[in-house]
Amino acid sequence: MAAVGGVESQPALPDFRARVRLMEMVAMATIVATVAFLTLYPIYYLLQASFDVGLPDTRPPTAYGIANYAKLLDYPAIIWNTLLVTFAATAMALVFGFMAAWILTRTNVPFRRALDQLMTVPYYVTPLLGALAWSFLGAPESGFVNQVWRKLGGTEALIDMTSPFGIAWVMALFEGSVAYVMISAVMQSMDPALEEASQVMGASRRRTMWRITLPLVMPGVLGAAIFVFAEMLGSFAVPLVLGTPARFYVITTAIYHFISQYPPRIPLAAAMGVSLFAVMFAMLWLYRWLTSRTSYVTVTGKAFRPRLMDMGGLRWWLFGIVAFYVFLSAVLPVATLAYAASQKIAVAFPAAANFTLEHFRQALSINAVRVAMWNSLILGAVTATLGVAITGMLAWIILRSKIPGRGALEYLAMFPQAVPRLVFAFGMMWAWLVFPLPIYGTFWVLLIAYLTVFMPLGVRAISGVILQLDKSLDECGQVCGASFLYRLRTITAPLLRPGLLAAWLLIFVASVRELGASILLMGPDSKVMTPAIVEAWFSTSSELTAAMALIQTLVIALVILAFGLLTRRVAHHGAGAQ
Amino acid sequence: MKKRTTTRRTFVKGSLAVAAMPLLAGSLSQQLAAQGRPVTKVLDFNTTADVAKAETEGEFTYYSHDSEPGIAGILAAFNKDFPKIKGKYVRAQNSTLFSRTIAERSANKFTADVIQFSEPATALDFQKRGGYTRHVSPQAEFYAAEHLSNPVGDYFWVGVTFAGLAYNTEKVKPEDAPTGWKDISKPVWNNGVNVKMSNSGMQFVQWYELRKLYGDKFWSDFAKVRPRGFDSRAQQFERLAKGDDKLCVLAEYAGYLLVKERGAPVEFVAPADGLPAAPLLAGVADKCPNPEAARLFIDWHMSQRGQNHQQTDKFLYYGSVRKDAPAMPGGKRLADYKLLSPIKDMDTFVASRDAFNKEWNAMLGL
Numbered sequence: 034m035a036a037v038g039g040v041e042s043q044p045a046l047p048d049f050r051a052r053v054r055l056m057e058m059v060a061m062a063t064i065v066a067t068v069a070f071l072t073l074y075p076i077y078y079l080l081q082a083s084f085d086v087g088l089p090d091t092r093p094p095t096a097y098g099i100a101n102y103a104k105l106l107d108y109p110a111i112i113w114n115t116l117l118v119t120f121a122a123t124a125m126a127l128v129f130g131f132m133a134a135w136i137l138t139r140t141n142v143p144f145r146r147a148l149d150q151l152m153t154v155p156y157y158v159t160p161l162l163g164a165l166a167w168s169f170l171g172a173p174e175s176g177f178v179n180q181v182w183r184k185l186g187g188t189e190a191l192i193d194m195t196s197p198f199g200i201a202w203v204m205a206l207f208e209g210s211v212a213y214v215m216i217s218a219v220m221q222s223m224d225p226a227l228e229e230a231s232q233v234m235g236a237s238r239r240r241t242m243w244r245i246t247l248p249l250v251m252p253g254v255l256g257a258a259i260f261v262f263a264e265m266l267g268s269f270a271v272p273l274v275l276g277t278p279a280r281f282y283v284i285t286t287a288i289y290h291f292i293s294q295y296p297p298r299i300p301l302a303a304a305m306g307v308s309l310f311a312v313m314f315a316m317l318w319l320y321r322w323l324t325s326r327t328s329y330v331t332v333t334g335k336a337f338r339p340r341l342m343d344m345g346g347l348r349w350w351l352f353g354i355v356a357f358y359v360f361l362s363a364v365l366p367v368a369t370l371a372y373a374a375s376q377k378i379a380v381a382f383p384a385a386a387n388f389t390l391e392h393f394r395q396a397l398s399i400n401a402v403r404v405a406m407w408n409s410l411i412l413g414a415v416t417a418t419l420g421v422a423i424t425g426m427l428a429w430i431i432l433r434s435k436i437p438g439r440g441a442l443e444y445l446a447m448f449p450q451a452v453p454r455l456v457f458a459f460g461m462m463w464a465w466l467v468f469p470l471p472i473y474g475t476f477w478v479l480l481i482a483y484l485t486v487f488m489p490l491g492v493r494a495i496s497g498v499i500l501q502l503d504k505s506l507d508e509c510g511q512v513c514g515a516s517f518l519y520r521l522r523t524i525t526a527p528l529l530r531p532g533l534l535a536a537w538l539l540i541f542v543a544s545v546r547e548l549g550a551s552i553l554l555m556g557p558d559s560k561v562m563t564p565a566i567v568e569a570w571f572s573t574s575s576e577l578t579a580a581m582a583l584i585q586t587l588v589i590a591l592v593i594l595a596f597g598l599l600t601r602r603v604a605h606h607g608a609g610a611q
Numbered sequence: 612m613k614k615r616t617t618t619r620r621t622f623v624k625g626s627l628a629v630a631a632m633p634l635l636a637g638s639l640s641q642q643l644a645a646q647g648r649p650v651t652k653v654l655d656f657n658t659t660a661d662v663a664k665a666e667t668e669g670e671f672t673y674y675s676h677d678s679e680p681g682i683a684g685i686l687a688a689f690n691k692d693f694p695k696i697k698g699k700y701v702r703a704q705n706s707t708l709f710s711r712t713i714a715e716r717s718a719n720k721f722t723a724d725v726i727q728f729s730e731p732a733t734a735l736d737f738q739k740r741g742g743y744t745r746h747v748s749p750q751a752e753f754y755a756a757e758h759l760s761n762p763v764g765d766y767f768w769v770g771v772t773f774a775g776l777a778y779n780t781e782k783v784k785p786e787d788a789p790t791g792w793k794d795i796s797k798p799v800w801n802n803g804v805n806v807k808m809s810n811s812g813m814q815f816v817q818w819y820e821l822r823k824l825y826g827d828k829f830w831s832d833f834a835k836v837r838p839r840g841f842d843s844r845a846q847q848f849e850r851l852a853k854g855d856d857k858l859c860v861l862a863e864y865a866g867y868l869l870v871k872e873r874g875a876p877v878e879f880v881a882p883a884d885g886l887p888a889a890p891l892l893a894g895v896a897d898k899c900p901n902p903e904a905a906r907l908f909i910d911w912h913m914s915q916r917g918q919n920h921q922q923t924d925k926f927l928y929y930g931s932v933r934k935d936a937p938a939m940p941g942g943k944r945l946a947d948y949k950l951l952s953p954i955k956d957m958d959t960f961v962a963s964r965d966a967f968n969k970e971w972n973a974m975l976g977l
Contacts, residue, residue, distance in 0.1 A: 092714060277840070278841075290977055293842075294968055295812070395680075462711065466720060473715075474720075552707075568702065571842055572680070
């Protein structure tokens, strides 16, 4: 093994080792301090706001109390709506993600590589784009599907995407892709020998999947469940676009209305946001409890070659299932938006007089949009790169180090996920406004905000893979005298590479499509793209919004494509060198 | 661009011109003189801004509630007249803009040069907190006193947006078409009506004015048709155009023009009892980093040039309250409409904000 071979050349001087150990401690302490600072600093201001019962819009608060929390009881319908949609959407997303991950990583389904690429497309799409597309398709009156249905003789709406089920469906379609990325990263790192052993013992494919595959990938599934649940809890664009027309409000849309009315009810919104901590941490506790009960190690020192199950004729059915998901979550929405964006007023039945390319021309002519797109890409790349480094180390500290309080660190890292971004953004704004360094209103504050809010994404994406690595691999290097950093570089990082690359991609895309924090934190010289798209939806038309969202999606797709080619070339180069 | 000169002669001429203005109220001219700033003529309007200094500053930051294309348009129009001054902007909804600005100021961060709100209550609150730099513009003479802040110089009415009713001509039978405000509570509109959310200053004005006209029960009767609330006129008209809703109860004329241009089957109705009208208010922010550029922008915005731009830009279409304002697109002037605006009872209006929020949120199921 390279690591063991490399260790032989390590100096064996005790003071050198002590220095290295000291450096490791300093590195760990730095990471812990950074994470604690990034999360606790804005949370302090958020908590302060949630207890603010003093003069409105006066900072710091002039009086404190619990009246804002007491007011939450006035909104039982909103809390019920939120939980209903969140649980339904999480369950659906996990089913979509797990099925697709299993089919594409464990079976010999045709066009596997192409489908794998396509499965990630829904995640590249902003949630607003997905919501808009399904609104075009399934609004009770003007939805294209319902227009066609009525033309065929139907009287009532065939589908209603503004219903709670419709909202959960759309949320699940797009988050299913996230679940897929997280679960498939775990499945890729799983030794197929266990599944093969099951089949050799006479178990059917289905039984093998339920009794062997599912339990083994449980950390990934649970990690994805926690993350997707949190995403759903904080989901804003879909309930806003689809729920508002039906007078269906969830906590995020209620928060949005409370902070945008005059006088703004920020303390109540903060209390609503902070109260979600309880729900989120209950889920996280459950996750930790479940993953601590047993070992999920599948990647050991023993070499394995990923082998796929031969599904016979069933493989085409499996292909159909994944292809249909891709069609519903990527092809249909993008095609719908392209169709809608090329009409003056989007209707189901095309007419030459209604055709226009004006929306695309207008989208491309807005100078601020062009600048914002470029800014978003740069910020996305920097956030993803730094984010993977920080969250990778963080995940390692949480799962593999012996430092006291590492469990608390995981809860800490999940804080930003537990609060809707719209509210957390206020905490960040107040925090970074009073920070002694002049970073407010610059790219730096956006970068810090993105690193903070996407910390849970990185930790969750990388943790699932780390849990699968046998500690003995690292311990072997340690026994041979390799330092932590050396082991990290030569043993852990190469084994984690699929997970790290997946995390980079997830954080990059999440950054480019970020909305909640950007709206409040971007300054006149640091504009980013997604707020401009949402703004277009508010102030111009769905058709122009569709054109802008399509352009953004296309640019992201090109970047992802370039990233894929680059990483493949690097992998080839690495293989060649070895 | 025409050549500008700020010589002693033009200064004296400008000052004399101001002194000779017969229509200028005494207090206004005194306040203008008290500023001790020379009045110069630039292009075709008077300003008290030091244009050379403004060009040295080279930029200013505009905080506004307007739409992105609307803001970009007005900054581009200004930049066309003053190529050496670049306008940057921060855009947010009225209340978020207010919260952000207040938070910035409490942290001693002063980045806004010009700030525009869409609701008088917000502008008054901002004024009470000392948020504006007093700048009495020579353009103020073209505005009625009620369209300027009290005292003059904190903010002015950039324009007004007004609303009537609008309905979808394909979804509404001619005999059901509304003609007046009282028609909005008819059962025929059940689950087919839209209004704006309580975050809208315009919606607040409509609630206040129609309640004043028809009594407290007017809105509780309307609540029975289960209206849907939206954030912007663009969303309201889009739903109307596509037939998702049959009637728009807060149909801003500016939004109507925009959707009509796209060929939507929508008709505007101006009820005889009057059209609620809400102002947009802009002023120079206190301790702004680019004060001369900010003053110049405000003077330009108040002038015929700025007002003409906002009346004709399709993302704004705000009616000008300037006394000599040209006609709006469509040929009508603001004065041609009977507008309902809480100018005379502004204090009562502002004080009723909480009552409105409560009633409106409850009506929309929030």
